Amino acid sequence: MTGHAVPRPGAATLERLLGDPYDPANPYGFHAILAADERGESFRAGGELLDTCGLTAGQPSSQELLEAMRAVFRRAPALAHGRAPAGPYAEAVRVGATTGALDSGLRITLRHLLARRLYGRAAIDIPYLRAVLAGVFADLLLCDSLTTAAARGIDVLPSRRGAHRHAVRDVVPRMVQDAMDRLSIVLGSRFYIRVGETAVFQLLLRESQWWLFGSAAPLAGPEPGCVAEVLSAPYLAELCEPAWLAAAPGRLRREGGRQARAPESVERQLFDELLERYDSGRSFGLAGHRVPDRP
Template sequence: AALLGAGGRIAVAYHELAHGNDMTRTEFTALPAGGRLLLDGRKEVITNVRRADALVLFARTSTAPGSRSHSQLYAEKADLAADRTAYLPRYRTTGMRGVQLGGVRFDACPLPAGSVLGAPGRGLETALRSFQITRTTLVSMSAGIVDSALETTLRHVRARRLYGRTAADLPHVRSVLTGVFSDLLTADCFATVGTRALHLLPAETAIHAQAVKFFVSQALLDAMNRLSGVLGAAFYLREGPAARFQKLLRDIQPVGFGHAARAACQVSLLPQLPLLARRAWREGHAAPSALFAPGEELPPLDFGALALSASGRESLGTSLAAGLAAMPDGQGPAYRLLRRYGEHFARELTRLGEDCAALDPAELSVTASPYAYDLTSRYVDVLVAASCFETWRRARHSGTPFLSDPHWAAAALYRLSTPRGAPPRTLPAPLEDALWERLSERHRTGGGYLLVPRSPHHHPVGTPGRQQ
């Protein structure tokens, strides 16, 4: 904490290219020798390894089989023998060129035995808990990239004239932009709920963290690709008002594979589904109201309460049915669509319960069939639908103007119900018109395009008042 507070850097060295995310097969060792630990082996694809002042290393600290043979180590570079340490060549990257990706090799490099973080042999458990935080928060931060890209695209289409009017007046352009706005709100809502769950439902975040990483990353990537289609050739430009888009498009790419690939999240979710079907989905507990209250105070994060498995506990998905039962009366197409698609996803959880309870145990590993993997996608959609529906419903009591408007939540559930593999559904006219009006208002006021509008005094990137 002192090092970071003083502006220093710590690099985290988990991966070895030969084994990817299979950390139990780690070959890097830190075995006891003469009252010290000797670091041996190499770590690869480390962010800012040369710039860092210290390293957190995941290593095998025992030759015994099993997961309790690994530990995490903290090593300040100043304490490492220079003649036993060597940096590996930097990897060249497309996008994020300011981030140095490289590796390091140790040859019998001594380290004090007290460098172990936590209890010896518990490194894998500590890593898996910390991944719940990083998988949730890092992908959530990337929503800001799409927020900036949407602003850039809006400026471009409002300035560009086609067929005697601006490009923003063309129905297709409006449809794409409102769809991206809707998807960004959906992703930000789910990311916000997942992040709050770290504080409020730590025993369940073994589910939420994987789901947030899996869904939000793809939603953001798809949104960027659709915006590039609106810009056309302009998204290649390195000069002019739209020039930053090409950088944003490159920089968003690691959101899908950085830290963990989407498929790895499915692998983590899949074996938990049968127990969820037998326990949580039948019991039907509702999540606490604070989970759906962006900006509300949270209790401190209790790292030790994060569980390696949800053990059949999960209350976000089952909150949807309880929310539907308490849904306030309302008129208009947005209310009708909200109820219709809310009920659709509530029924989907019931169907999932039947399908997951019948899964063969052989379908719960990395060798599972496409059908089994698809169950995880269907379940994540239910979690997203519940997050949006309940955030809207609970906002009605807090008086938050935008969140309590049913149009954004109805649009979220409508597009979420798109058949798998099909292009996202074009919004019905009442929803599209309402979202376009709100999108235009955010553009005028500089409020940004995420779930909670920015302060009117905030200056978006690229406008006077804020350095670029």
């Protein structure tokens, strides 16, 4: 029928339409995305699907658009080019979408460690590597919390005008970048090899970096000097376990302080939750929605 708008898909529907990114036969998966990148071409099939879906049609709420953009970023941030959000909370959506790329980066690294053996045992059983994954998971949850609150129009620290916005504009991008860098170190030589399941990690890192720090990205103003207050705001604790948010190793203070390592019990809780979500096919963000990725 003509004259009827195509319903805009939510994040769960979009995930289903885009399918399992690890399936080599999936025309919207990592294999196809990398093939287009190797040819120096844009990923047309994915772009056409998003055009058909009407991702930004019908004035979606900032929260709806943020979750949908995260589903796109889990495949390739470049797919969102030309779909920049508009409105008062565009900044939060733009920055918050990159936790989708971090979700995939974390998932790729976890898959790699589950399949690899080091020093005569499964790599995933090495405490240091588990601590890295738990820390990145905590970073992801904190970045998700900050941008989700902003997308909802909530200032988590109204007593310090502009502080929350600064955290979204400047702190979150640096945390996402730092978390991806730590994962790339864990991947080791696999980070540089453009073959196999880990090959797409390099693309996710490059494209999310461009999205966050490229010419189209907003420039942050002077730091208000109250990052610690923002990251400890009560509203964030309502979105996620306070201990998990406090465990984020990306919480480095420009004032010169460095957060101590989280207690082993908290790291263990984070890692167990991470593994449970992976095994049950759920996203690593606050929403924890179903994803089509096969373990």
